[in-house]
Amino acid sequence: MIIHHWDTDGICSAALLKTVKRDELFVPENFFLTEEEKNYIEKRNPEWIYLVDIALPEKDINFLESISDLCIFDHHRRKEKKKSFYIDENSPSTTFIIKNHYRLKEDLLTVLGAVGDKEEKILETEYRNDVEKVMKRYDIEFEQLLKITKLLDSNYIINDFKAVKESVDFVFRNKNNPEAILYNKKLNENLKKIEEEIKSNLNYNIEKNFVLCEINTEYRIISRIARILFKEYSDKNILVINRKTRNIYVRSKKDLSFLIEDAKKNYYAGGKKDVCGIILPEREMDSYIEKIKYMMEVI
Secondary structure, eight states: OEEEOSSHHHHHHHHHHTTTOOOOEEOOSSSSOOHHHHHHHHHHOOSEEEEESOOOOHHHHHHHHHHSEEEEEEOSOOSOOOTTEEEOTTSSOHHHHHHHHHTOOOOHHHHHHHHHHHGGGGGGSTTHHHHHHHHHHTTOOHHHHHHHHHHHHHHHHTTOHHHHHHHHHHHHHTTTOHHHHHTOHHHHHHHHHHHHHHHHHOOEEEETTEEEEEEOOSSOOHHHHHHHHHHHOTTSEEEEEETTTTEEEEEOSSOTHHHHHHHHTTSEEEEETTEEEEEOOGGGHHHHHHHHHHHHHHO
8 A cells, every 4th residue: 555645746756656566545634644544544454555755643653564564755854764764854855765766767757746845946956957857858847847746736735635546647647748737627727726725815924033924724725825935035934824724834944853843742743854834723823833933033
């Protein structure tokens, strides 16, 4: 069974794995496993579980290890690393980890995963040549690659997880045909809805070293809004709060490892060096927001 994240990197990573593994696909709907999801996985009783691009809590990792041999491919921060855990926090995407591990030739899916996670910043890294080779091979501009990642992200953002599951086969079939993804009618319709929702929620205040943005939506646009604000205010810490879904999202130039570890003590939390996402009870949101502000100032 391949359990994968729902964004472009997770989808393309699962599609890359499909070139070497013909396993069932499973997409959790959050950064932790519900009891219903655990029951389903346990009933399926897979021989191997491949956890791809999603930093589940340790208790969920322990659960997966209790029912199957577990292999992890990821570039998110993780404390424990075992022989079958292929973790590289310096990789721009999980797609590159999988490609290198299995010595795969597929390049479009690999690059899409990295562009999805790094956006324009990928061009400032050693992986620029990989991106430019794909652009040349498929006669495609970088902005078109970026749009494809937003299109692939659109299903999870509007909470259409049935379509997320179907996306892996969709990109696998079109791994050498970027135009089929770029001009997909349904995905482009999704994108219009999302852009409208972002516009209506992009209201923020600046407080000292913070840009604070409170949003109110069922759409999963919290990380997208944080990216938009960070592009304009890269010298500040971005803090986006969605009380409807009980999410807090932080993006910063600082290494946020300390915040991830602190949040994990009591809440569902995860991230990478520059981002941290937290899910917590509504009654504790205000106090933890103040704690975040304090920690970001003193550390």
